[in-house]
Amino acid sequence: MKNYILSALLLFTTLLTAQNAIIKGVLKNEFKEPIEGVAVTSSKYGTVTNNKGEYTLTVAADIEITVIFTHVSYKTFQKKVKIPKNKTFRFSPTLTSKVEEMNEVVIENSKREAQGIINVDPLKATKIPGAKEGVENILLTLAGVNNNNELSTQYNVRGGNFDENLVYINGIEVYRPFLVRTGQQEGLSFVNENLAQNVNFSAGGFQAKYGDKLSSVLDITYRTPDEFAANISASLLGASATVEGTLFDKKLSVLLGARYRNNSLLINSKDIETNAEPNFTDVQLFLSYLINEKFKIDFLGVYSLNNYNYTPKSRSTKFGTISDPLELIVFYEGQEKDAFQTLFGAVNGTYSVNKHLKLGLTTSVYHTVEQEHYDIFATYNLGEVNADFGSDNFGEVAFSEGIGSQLNHGRNDLDALISAVEFKGTYKKNNHQIDFGIKYKNEDIRDRIKEWEVIDSVGFSVRPPHHSSNNQPYEPYTSPIEPYQNVQAQNNVKIDRLVWFAQYSKNAFINNHKIWYNVGLRSHNWNVNGEDITTANQITYSLRGQFAIKPDWEKDMLFRISGGMYHQPPFYKELRNFEGNVVPTVDAQKSLQVVLGNDYSFNLWSRPFKLVTELYYKSLSDVNIYTVDNVRIRYIANNNATAYATGLDLRLNGEFVPGTESWISIGFLKTEENYNNQGYIARPTDQRFKFGMLFQDYMPNIPNVRMYLNLVYNTGVPGGAPSYTNPYDYQNRLNDYKRADIGVSYVFTDAKNQKNSGWLKNFKELSIGAEIYNLFDVQNSITNTWVRDAYSKQYYAIPNYMTPRVFNVKMQMKF
Structure with a gap:
């Protein structure tokens, strides 16, 4: 046998x-x-x-x-x-x-490290789970980058606000919408991660060649394809498609991407029952034509349309403590209809005069038409919840403490046309490099803001915080009834800007130690004029520098210091005060910054790791203070404050699991402001502690099964107070922000495991997976709804919760 x-x-x-x-x-x-x-x-x-x-x-x-x-x-x-x-x-x-190619790559990597620039793999942006997928989703896992709103693509960097971040695509500055108030209105990020080749990010201390903002630079480069390829992805939240290839004997490269997203799955899962139809669409086209070996022309065109139709029905929110539970019940009438349409076009010509000198000329036009129309009437009942476990009515409202209503009305419209022409050049010889450029930009903005809120509490109209004196019943009150909030303004503003910069960089050696340094100067002149406003003209200069040294040590270490003067001349929103009126004399916000950094590369468990440490300090003057409500920023439109921001950022990345890159980020921050010498208080972006983790794994026995975990913990920021109140009276903080998003996918084929037979041979990549957003179903709040108790004259802050646990299915295909 x-x-x-x-x-x-x-x-x-x-x-x-x-x-x-x-x-x-x-x-x-x-x-x-x-x-x-x-x-x-x-x-x-x-x-x-x-x-x-x-x-x-x-x-x-x-x-x-x-x-x-x-x-x-x-x-x-x-x-x-x-x-x-x-x-x-x-x-x-x-x-x-391929020695020459490898040398070029090594040089570029060394330059990024010396400049303190983080390079992010754009492919990760398509795989990492998150309610708002994209490049910004990965940025929020980095130390020093924060946002407690998963429905928003905006981010705060080291104590700055959303308006202090520069975003470039192929060297062209792009903009975020003006009128957006909430993250759920935002729609798609301007950046299409499916088209990106390089994503570079600097959290501070950047060079003079970048623009005039206080906080950060996100520099995106779209790829130039050399062969045909197609990419399709779809989920319960939307779909995207990308087609690329070459024409005319590979002289013309074509890259076309289209995206559609519908946030109903996220919005309808919140504690407000709604009929929501948020749909966001954009199409982007990048063309690159090589006329000859020296001359190339690029074109970038973008069209986007974001429609946000929102009809709330009712809301039930429980809050308070175990011993004193409360519940807010709201019934709504009315609706909100918003539309944000954007057209963007840019043409860039690059000419290589010789092997040392390269010149470029870019023209761009950005046009946005934004509409925010709403009429929403809400009646509310604030009551005590029965907390007796033995009662038949346990969990139900036993006693009403407040009954009232409010009516919100808005007719906000904005039409902005921003055009620019820029000339830039780069001269390289041996280890020397000179960069220079000059740009003219015109901003033509037509804005109408009409919004008011009326609050009624048991038949009495609640007057605004600073209403005239009321001595009832001893004296009759004869003043007219006023809305609680009322902003009505119309602005037609034109801003002309002339900007130039020049900088010098060099690679050298001190003994056997590699060094790199850079020094540059920027100038920004702007003129504000328009109907019924006084013309104002101002100019500012800023000097910046960087120095890095890589010692000839056995340990792989790099040390750097960067900083200088960072000035932010006001954009249109920063010129508009709380009443909606433009103040043309607003000066540039100024800061002196210094960043000390260290990169330590080492092997752990026979695998590569890197620890990046940065210590920073910003001293700010001529600060234009602001309030934040969800993602809406309103400026006071003067320069009567000083501020500072200081902190420490740590990031450890490497192969925690063989063959995959993951990282852990930790950030400590403190930022305060002093308005009119009233003393220092925390700024709205004072995020004291941040922990972020991006982790990738796979099953050892089934390597095609892969897991991605996106984990963020942020301490609470000052907020939740009404946007019209004095921040010196409200310094309470929102609760800590805790969120975990996880995704599991099965990869049928990809670049590492290409199938050459069977039906899979037609795919370069094919994967199907499932994602769970807010894995632990944590109730995070971004703002508060304020309700008045007519009996005690007390106001209650009811948290507005973000998205709960949501399940999504996703598929990706590449051909």
């Missing part, structure tokens, strides 16, 4: 072996030297060359296969073969060195 079993096993092994073939050879370079460590792969088979360059690879027989030879120092080589079963095919190609 044993002999039969043994014979059967031998026969089975022979049959399996008979379906295979063998490839053998010796790999050498152009100098006829054997190459060790070349990966030789074909489908699920693989091997590595020995110290003599020899390899032996078992492959599938009688079908056409592709054998791939890869090595970090040589260009990848591929060979298609078809070998009969039980035959041996000898193949010994010569691999070509």
Whole structure:
């Protein structure tokens, strides 16, 4: 019996072996030297060359296969073969060195590290789970970058607000909407992560060549394709498609992306019962035409339409404590209809005069038409909840403490046309580099803001906080009834700007220590004029510098210091005060900044890791203070404050799991402001502690099953007070923000595991997965609704909760 079993096993092994073939050879370079460590792969088979360059690879027989030879120092080589079963095919190609390409990559990486720039893989933006997927979703896992609103793509950096961040696409500055009040109105980010090739981010201390903002720079480069490819992704929240390729003998590269998103799944899961139809669409086209070896023209066009239709029905929110539970019940009438339409076009010509000098000319036009119309009437009942476990009415409202209503009305419209022309140049010779540029920009903005709120509490109209004196019942009150809030203004404003910069950079050595330094100067002149306002003209200069040294030590360390003068001339929103009127004399906000940084690269568990540490301090003057309500920022439109921000950022990234990159970020921050010498108080962005983690993993026995975890913990920021109140009277903080998003996907095929047979051979990538947003169903609040108790004259702050746990399904395909 044993002999039969043994014979059967031998026969089975022979049959399996008979379906295979063998490839053998010796790999050498152009100098006829054997190459060790070349990966030789074909489908699920693989091997590595020995110290003599020899390899032996078992492959599938009688079908056409592709054998791939890869090595970090040589260009990848591929060979298609078809070998009969039980035959041996000898193949010994010569691999070509890619030393020049590797040197360029090393130089670029060193430059980014020296400048304190973080490079983010745009592919991660399409895979990392989050209610708002995209590049900004990854940024929020970095130390020093915060936002407690998962429905928003905006972010605060090291104590700054949303308006203090620069965003560039292919060197062209882009803008965020003006009228957006809530994260759920925002729609899609301007940046299409499916088109991006490079994503660079600096959280402070950036060079003079970047614009005039106080906080950060996000620099995106869209890719120039060299072959046809297509990408489709879809989920319960929307879909996107990308097509790319070349025409006219590869002189014209075409990159086209379209996105659609519907946030109903997220909005309808909140504690407000609604009929919401938020749909957001955008189409982006990037063309690159190579006229000759020296001259290239690029075009970037964007069209986006965000519609936000919102009809609230009712709301039930429980809050308070275990001993004193309360519930707010609201019934709504009315609706909100918002529309944000954007057109953007830019043409860039780049001319290489010679191997040292490159010149570029860019023209761009940005046009946005925004509408925010709403009439919402709400009646509310604030009551005590029965907390007696033994009662038949446990959990129900037992006593009403406040009954009232409010009516909100808005007819806000904005039309903005921003056009610019910019000339830039770069001169490189040996280790020296000079960058220079000059830009003219015109901003033509037509804005009408009409919004008011009337609050009624048991038949009495609640007057605004600073109404005239009321001595009832001793004296009759004869003043007219006033809305609690009332803003009505119309502005037609034009702003002309002339900006120039020049900077010098150099790579050098001190003994055997590598150094890099940069020094630059910027000038910004702006003129504000328009109907019924006084013309104002101002100019500002800012000097910035960076220095980095990489010591010739056994440990891989890099030290850097950067900073200087960072001035932010006012944009239109910063000129508009609480009453909606433009104040043309608002000066630039100014800051002196210094950033000390260290990068330490090391191996842990025989895998690469890097620890990045940055200590920063900002001293701000001529500060234009503001209030934040959800994502709406309103400025006081003067420069009567000083402020500071200081903190420490830590980021450890590496292969916590072999073959995958993850990171942990920790940030400490303190930022305060002093308005009219009343003393220092916390700014609205005072996020004292931040912990973020981006973790990737896979199942060892089933590597095609992959997991992504996005974890954020932020301490509470000052907020939740009504936006019209004095911040010196309200310094209470919102609750801590805690959120975990997880995604699990099964990868049928991708670049690492390409299928060359069967139905999967038509795909470059195919994956299907599921995502859970807010895994632990934490109730995070972003603002408060204020309700008045008519009996005690007390106001209650009812938290407005963000999204609860939500389940999503996602599919990605690449061809």
